[in-house]
Amino acid sequence: MEKFTVHTGVGVPLRRSNVDTDQIIPAVYLKRITRTGFEDALFSAWRNDPSFVLNQDAYRTGSVLVAGPDFGTGSSREHAVWALKDYGFRVVLASRFADIFRGNSGKQGLVAGVVAQEDIELLWKILETKPGTEVTVDLVERTVHADDITVPFHVDDYTRWRLLEGLDDIGLTLQHQDEISAFEATRASWRPRTLPAKHLPSVEIEAARPTV
């Protein structure tokens, strides 16, 4: 996972609360077998509306989403985070997040920063009066800076550390490479391996046919 320390990008005001995972990405997109390329799915219902914020030129390249409370409620689908990231968002700020969404974000390197609702209102005002304003999110200091204001945000220490170090779960585990290799070296030689493959002689399998 890429390290995250400070990010500066266009802020997008999303004046809605309870943005659930079905609004972030509708279930029809979940049948895809890929894990990337979900940018078209993000907020897909709203994107048909020309007045939707991401359809306005000033915000199109946004990477810091400033949303209302209870962002990411609903299903556990990791696709919600993938879609935000695929679109180009690095940070979502809200006063409250659904637990699973916050957990999934941490795993995927998306910063879900908790900002007091009055500060969200301040940010919205700036982003709406001066569309295209850049927002700087500093994970080291845990601050958000836009125009003339700087406000604090919260992420838990563990998630912050992982993001700063750029460690995903796999990266974290691979810090134990040596222990894993040492453990593997103790594996008795008679223990099974799938390769090289051993099996009974192969036999032709007759295809069953419909009986009616």
Add this chain to the structure above:
Amino acid sequence: MRRPDLTLATEDHNTPTLDIDLPIADETSRKQIDTLRANAAEFGVRIHSLGDADQGIVHQVGPQLGLTQPGLTVVCGDSHTSTHGAFGALAFGIGTSEVEHVLATQTLPLAPFKTMAITVDGELPPGTTSKDIILAIIAKIGTGGGQGYVLEYRGEAIRNLSMEARMTICNMSIEAGARAGMIAPDDTTFDYLKGRPHAPEGEDWDAAVEYWRTLRSDDDAEFDAEVVLRAADLEPFVTWGTNPGQGLPLSANVPVPAEIADANERVAAERALEYMGLEPGVPLRDVKVDTVFIGSCTNGRIEDLRSVAKVLKGREKAKDVRVLVVPASARVRLQAEAEGLDAIFKDFGAEWRNAGCSMCLGMNPDQLAPGERSASTSNRNFEGRQGKGGRTHLVSPLVAAATAIRGTLSSLADLDLPGDVDLTTFDGSPLDGVGAPGFDGDAPAVVDLGLPVLSVGPQA
């Protein structure tokens, strides 16, 4: 990918069970399977594809190839991975991100599980099977009763079970909410493994058995929870509702919700009965079914097919009942054909299919129509599990067979058997007069084998 040599892939959930030599008709399934094949080729993962003699449901393929062995940690992106616990392996299902984690690191970070001992004392009455044991256990502890636990099944009745029957029990641990279920390996386990393609040989075999024998709970081991059942009290069990915990002995009546004291359970029962289209108080024996499904990773093994064939042989199918027999793997199919079981099924009027999950989850074309009722040897009776609006009664293979004959939920005791027939002969042993040529039964799919688990005790 860290260890392709400890990884296996097979095709099971959405493969067709008919016309397997033709391109898969369903586009999504075809694409998924094509992707799996391409990924397996790219990363050098062994895969058993449709048409291969070792293709089949992963929980049959691992054991039959001898890849599932005592003391291993086995994971797979499927909740019924608990099946492999029958060999004294720690085996459990994992989610998509966890699969990725395992493929990349061959480890999983885990919090320790709690332990529950389930002791089944005494001997099973004739005509009852391991499926009845596990349905009774789930009815007793509930579908959430095992949450957070690994279950260890033990006691005389468990020790007397064959490997196939043990797999049936461990398979359904997940339906009790448990992450895994296991049974201490013993001579039955070793006899099953001996000679299988990936079983150790010669001196290695001796070393392995010596180690495997140590894989049992101490006599004075303390568990976080204990449950005791008397096998002698058991009889054939069936489910009447929409979760595996809503089960009763076949001799009982459909529950009357008004008589259920607990308000939540009452509401759940009302809703279940409505979905199932069942009248309260009706004897379960009078419930008429449209379809009998014999198969799945719970009961699609050679022993299951043998015991079903013994019941069906020379008898007549109930009119209008569709009977589907789907072996758990292609090897099981071959074995059954070598023993002549397929002829018995076909003479009876059953459909004999290629291997796969089939109607267990209705992800391929094998589905119930809305309102159709099945007696199914699978493991989940959730709403719509076997097809939208389909109604599922979970049963043992013997009950499924008897039901196929009578058309209503039935056990061996309901059949007109000559008075001198001993019910214990309807077991999983080969039918008289057939030789098992060449090989015996079973062969494998996605599974680790010996993955080091961080932060859980000495897994070895």
